[in-house]
Amino acid sequence: MSSVIIENITKTYEKGIVKALDNVSFEVKSGELFGLIGADGAGKTTLFRILTTLLIPDSGKATVAGFDVIKDLKQIRQIVGYMPGKFSLYQDLSIEENLNFFATVFGTTVEENFELIRDIYVQIEPFKKRLAGKLSGGMKQKLALCCALIHEPKVLFLDEPTTGVDPVSRKEFWEMLGRLKERGITIIVSTPYMDEAKLCDRIALIQNSKILDVDTLEGILTKNKQNLFAVSSDNMYQLLKDLRAYTDAVSCFAFGQHHHLQVKTPTSSDEKLRAYLAHRNHTNVSIETINPDIEDTFIKLMQDA
Amino acid sequence: MKLFFSFIRKEFWHVLRDTRSLVILLGMPVMMMLLFGFALSNEVKNSNIGILDLSHDESTQLLTNRFDQSRYFSVTKNLTHESQIEEAFRKNELRMVVIFPPKFRESLLHTNQAQIRLVGDATDPNTSNIMINYASAILRDYQNEIFGEQKFPYQINVESSMLYNPKLSSSFNFVPGVMTLILMLLGAMMTSVSIVKEKEKGTMEILLVSPMRPLMVVITKAIPYLLLCFIDVLLILVLAYTVLDMPLRGNILLLLAESILFIFTTLSLGLLISNLVDKQQTAMFISLVGLMMPALIFSGFMFPLENMPLPMQIISNLIPTKWYYSIVSSIMVKGLGIKFIWKQTLILVAMTVFYLAVAMKKFKIRLE
Numbered sequence: 013m014s015s016v017i018i019e020n021i022t023k024t025y026e027k028g029i030v031k032a033l034d035n036v037s038f039e040v041k042s043g044e045l046f047g048l049i050g051a052d053g054a055g056k057t058t059l060f061r062i063l064t065t066l067l068i069p070d071s072g073k074a075t076v077a078g079f080d081v082i083k084d085l086k087q088i089r090q091i092v093g094y095m096p097g098k099f100s101l102y103q104d105l106s107i108e109e110n111l112n113f114f115a116t117v118f119g120t121t122v123e124e125n126f127e128l129i130r131d132i133y134v135q136i137e138p139f140k141k142r143l144a145g146k147l148s149g150g151m152k153q154k155l156a157l158c159c160a161l162i163h164e165p166k167v168l169f170l171d172e173p174t175t176g177v178d179p180v181s182r183k184e185f186w187e188m189l190g191r192l193k194e195r196g197i198t199i200i201v202s203t204p205y206m207d208e209a210k211l212c213d214r215i216a217l218i219q220n221s222k223i224l225d226v227d228t229l230e231g232i233l234t235k236n237k238q239n240l241f242a243v244s245s246d247n248m249y250q251l252l253k254d255l256r257a258y259t260d261a262v263s264c265f266a267f268g269q270h271h272h273l274q275v276k277t278p279t280s281s282d283e284k285l286r287a288y289l290a291h292r293n294h295t296n297v298s299i300e301t302i303n304p305d306i307e308d309t310f311i312k313l314m315q316d317a
Numbered sequence: 318m319k320l321f322f323s324f325i326r327k328e329f330w331h332v333l334r335d336t337r338s339l340v341i342l343l344g345m346p347v348m349m350m351l352l353f354g355f356a357l358s359n360e361v362k363n364s365n366i367g368i369l370d371l372s373h374d375e376s377t378q379l380l381t382n383r384f385d386q387s388r389y390f391s392v393t394k395n396l397t398h399e400s401q402i403e404e405a406f407r408k409n410e411l412r413m414v415v416i417f418p419p420k421f422r423e424s425l426l427h428t429n430q431a432q433i434r435l436v437g438d439a440t441d442p443n444t445s446n447i448m449i450n451y452a453s454a455i456l457r458d459y460q461n462e463i464f465g466e467q468k469f470p471y472q473i474n475v476e477s478s479m480l481y482n483p484k485l486s487s488s489f490n491f492v493p494g495v496m497t498l499i500l501m502l503l504g505a506m507m508t509s510v511s512i513v514k515e516k517e518k519g520t521m522e523i524l525l526v527s528p529m530r531p532l533m534v535v536i537t538k539a540i541p542y543l544l545l546c547f548i549d550v551l552l553i554l555v556l557a558y559t560v561l562d563m564p565l566r567g568n569i570l571l572l573l574a575e576s577i578l579f580i581f582t583t584l585s586l587g588l589l590i591s592n593l594v595d596k597q598q599t600a601m602f603i604s605l606v607g608l609m610m611p612a613l614i615f616s617g618f619m620f621p622l623e624n625m626p627l628p629m630q631i632i633s634n635l636i637p638t639k640w641y642y643s644i645v646s647s648i649m650v651k652g653l654g655i656k657f658i659w660k661q662t663l664i665l666v667a668m669t670v671f672y673l674a675v676a677m678k679k680f681k682i683r684l685e
Contacts, residue, residue: 117524
């Protein structure tokens with residue numbers, strides 16, 4: 013059963029000049045932890061706002077838990093939890109006051125649904141008297157998640173919840189999402205971090221207002237097999253230029269300590285490449301055949317599109 | 318109901334934790350009252366005047382003393398020549414000079430006629446006008462004294478009395494004015510800014526995606542400001558009564574009820590503004606320039622409406638402050654009852670309903 017169905021959604025701003033979403037369609041199954049992955053400005057927030065009834069699409073149709081996002085505004089607002097990308101709680105209210113207030117707004121009490129937020133709340137409870145504006149990034153996100161969860165939503169929309177949060181808090185945050193998923197809540201989370209893709213059941217890659225692909229991470233990786241070498245040498249800058257000029261090269265990008273080179277010929281051996289680089293006076297050359305990860309795949313999909 | 322109180326409590330937290338707006342909310346009425354009451358006054362009190370006495374006789378002595386004893390003037394300089402007058406005005410030493418010509422008493426007694434010249438510094442036309450009037454009154458009194466027994470064949474005795482405000486105290490004018498301005502400014506500005514703040518900070522986004530009715534967000538936001546504005550009304554009235562000795566002649570309950578009505582008017586104006594803009598600064602700007610200026614010009618508190626050209630008089634009817642100002646001064650100064658102000662009241666009610674209707678219609682249940 014699908015919890016969220018999006019069909020051919022298109023949304024433009026400024027009277028059609030700026031395209032935010034271009035004919036987007038996908039489905040999210042009930043109880044799924046679904047990731048929407050793409051760079052800033054790709055259209056993630058616009059899609060979230062349409063699904064949470066905050067914006068009306070130019071064309072297309074979308075339903076959340078069977079309710080239409082345009083017509084059934086009231087019903088959807090009862091059953092979804094939404095955490096905007098920007099921290100949007102009251103900065104001059106304490107943790108406790110924010111939580112109590114939002115519980116009342118959603119017609120419930122903190123006690124009633126405490127079970128659901130217990131795991132998260134215990135981590136920020138020592139600071140419950142502190143004003144939300146004075147919390148660290150990670151604690152702010154935990155509080156925002158608590159507030160979005162307090163009414164036990166059926167579908168949870170989290171817009172870039174881990175942006176600007178330290179790696180440890182990010183890991184904790186994803187562990188919490190895992191536990192929420194076990195309770196049967198459908199979770200749609202957007203993120204610009206590729207490495208978070210492996211934590212989702214399924215992902216949608218979005219770029220320039222278009223969906224590139226929707227599948228499990230493995231599915232996307234197997235579908236987009238490519239021949240990759242991780243190459244490094246003493247002169248990395250010159251190496252990048254030389255690799256891009258290599259006859260068999262499709263593309264080459266810097267990835268930390270190595271350059272990832274995609275080649276056309278599947279059987280292309282590293283010997284030929286090594287010879288080419290030696291000819292170009294590169295020293296200390298290391299070449300390794302690697303399996304593409306999500307970032308490599310994303311770049312390939314972007315180029316294909 | 319629980320939701321309602323929860324919202325109001327939250328709104329009070331916002332206000333109480335924001336020292337700046339709290340100072341504005343409670344400090345502004347006090348400051349304005351004290352400013353208008355003691356610093357910014359166009360009343361004439363102990364103004365410095367000079368005497369150029371070219372006669373030096375019994376009558377001029379007596380008159381000079383009368384001027385000096387009056388609470389409006391104090392004689393600070395005796396001039397000896399006409400050329401000194403301008404010099405004294407230029408140095409801002411004197412505001413008015415009384416000139417007695419030579420042989421003042423002599424001509425008064427023998428020809429029954431005498432001339433006196435009053436020269437005022439009309440840089441500030443209102444004040445010099447008032448001073449000339451006071452001086453003439455002193456001279457008239459003296460004239461009546463010495464001619465008291467004699468009977469003239471024809472005589473018109475002018476007896477003027479200033480109704481409602483015999484002492485011509487300016488507080489009768491500015492207390493209703495300050496009340497009008499404060500309520501207009503705080504009611505409209507604070508409400509619109511605080512609602513727009515929710516939009517700007519993104520909290521409105523969360524509130525919209527919740528089962529609560531969006532109008533509830535806005536209505537509950539207005540309630541604390543209703544209360545705060547009401548406190549300001551009480552504050553102003555207490556200050557007017559205790560510090561400025563201003564009587565309250567009419568029914569206080571009627572005055573408070575009318576004030577609550579006007580607060581509703583300004584709050585709904587605030588709601589209207591908040592629905593039209595997205596930035597706190599814009600809301601502030603509109604409230605200050607778009608509301609304060611017309612409120613100041615068209616309330617009749619600083620400039621008499623009767624003196625304005627007809628188009629401006631017509632425009633003034635659209636400004637709610639005009640009607641409230643008229644209501645407050647009718648009740649406070651003239652002691653009138655509802656029978657005399659029902660028309661103004663009805664106009665305010667109609668304006669409030671109109672603003673609210675437009676605000677509701679313009680209220681966005683989505684982000685755009």
